[in-house]
Amino acid sequence: MFFIMEKPLIFCLFLFYWHFLYALFTVEAPQSLYTVEYGNNVTMECTFPVHGKLEFRDLSVIWEKKDKLKKQVYALLQGKEDFESQDSDFKGRTKLFKENLNLGQSLLQITDVKLRDAGLYHCLIGYGGADYKAINLKVKAPYRSITQGVVSTGDNEWKLTCQSEGYPQAEVLWQNREYEDLTHKANTSYETGRDQLYRVTSTLTIKSRTDEIFFCIFWNKELQENTSAILHITDSVDGVVRTESRRFIGAILIVTALLGSVLIFMLSISKATANKDNRTPVDSSSIAKLPNDKDTCDCRYASFEEEELKSMQVEKT
Structure with a gap:
């Protein structure tokens, strides 16, 4: 009924x-x-x-x-x-x-x-x-998207971070290139995010040389699904810093050169006007020469972010 x-x-x-x-x-x-x-x-x-x-x-x-x-x-x-x-x-x-x-x-x-x-x-x-x-x-709600982070803490030590949202709560596993289990070295935290989803964050701090790879794996036991991400330790980040710095310095030098040219032109017009008014010939050797200073800049750029369902047998009366 x-x-x-x-x-x-x-x-x-x-x-x-x-x-x-x-x-x-x-x-x-x-x-x-x-x-x-x-x-x-x-x-x-x-x-x-x-x-x-x-x-x-x-x-x-x-x-x-x-x-x-x-x-x-x-x-x-x-x-x-x-x-x-x-x-x-x-x-x-x-x-x-x-x-x-x-x-x-x-x-x-x-x-x-x-x-x-x-x-x-x-x-x-x-x-x-x-x-x-x-x-x-x-x-x-599978853990589809994994946000990754690789940060150097100095002395060949690196902090690797993986974060994702899903449901139900997932376990995070860590492995290196040889697929050795590093999970026991990681710190994993859980919090309830939007719409009852779990936000899972796992961090592995480890010593490693550059050009090394690590895997973080989100294992959803209830759904029997896993999603993994590859974290690559490389010096390419430093290369990006150097490239951005060179571009910034080059831009400063170009602006300095343009300002210098404008200043010289304005001084020349000013002196020519003065000479004409005074009607006194001026020897070219008496024109002051602007010093050719070279601006330098040391700039650095850094960029580091069911209820278990029960089948219900409906009995009709």
Whole structure:
């Protein structure tokens, strides 16, 4: 037996049909379990019998999520959509493909899936009879993107960092080029990030020569998935610093030369004007020469950032 909160009329309708027309009307679920990746869309389906042309005014479709309390995900009551009773968790994220109802298909799409969307759903159909089916939704969040950092602490010692977000909590493994396990030397921390995702940060401090590689591996045991990143210790970072410095110094020298040329030109005009006014010939040897100073600059640039689902056997009475 079941009931629909704040919908006593619909409850009575379902209760009546359940007892007398159950054998004539059956809802089916082609797929009882859906697995979707966090942030993606999912479309769940249940089917019901349609004989002849579908009469929308006689059709009611309700999707509910079975938490401690029922959450109305979507409702089409006697052919009209009802969003007033929709749970806030699903506002603006659900769509029923009405064109498929003529085929006896109730296709519900949930967009931008969250971790909290995981759980047990009921697809209820009332159309000359009443029945429902239970469907499980599982949400996974693999550690897809790994942010890396390689910092020299001096004396051939390096701090290697890997950070990623996912769910459930992952273990971080470290290996060198020879695939030796260095995990025991690493420090790994966990914190809850956005939308219940885990933000996992792991740091390995180790002595190593340049041109060496290390691997950090995020192992998601529950999903049996792993994502890895390669960290390369190289002196190319110093090369970038030198390149940027040379470009900066060159720019200063060019600007200095231009300013010098302008200054010489202005002084020449000033002296020529003075000579003309005084009408006194000036010997070219008396023109003061500007000193040719060379500007220098020592610049450096541094750049271092389900609930476990249980299958629910629905017994019909």
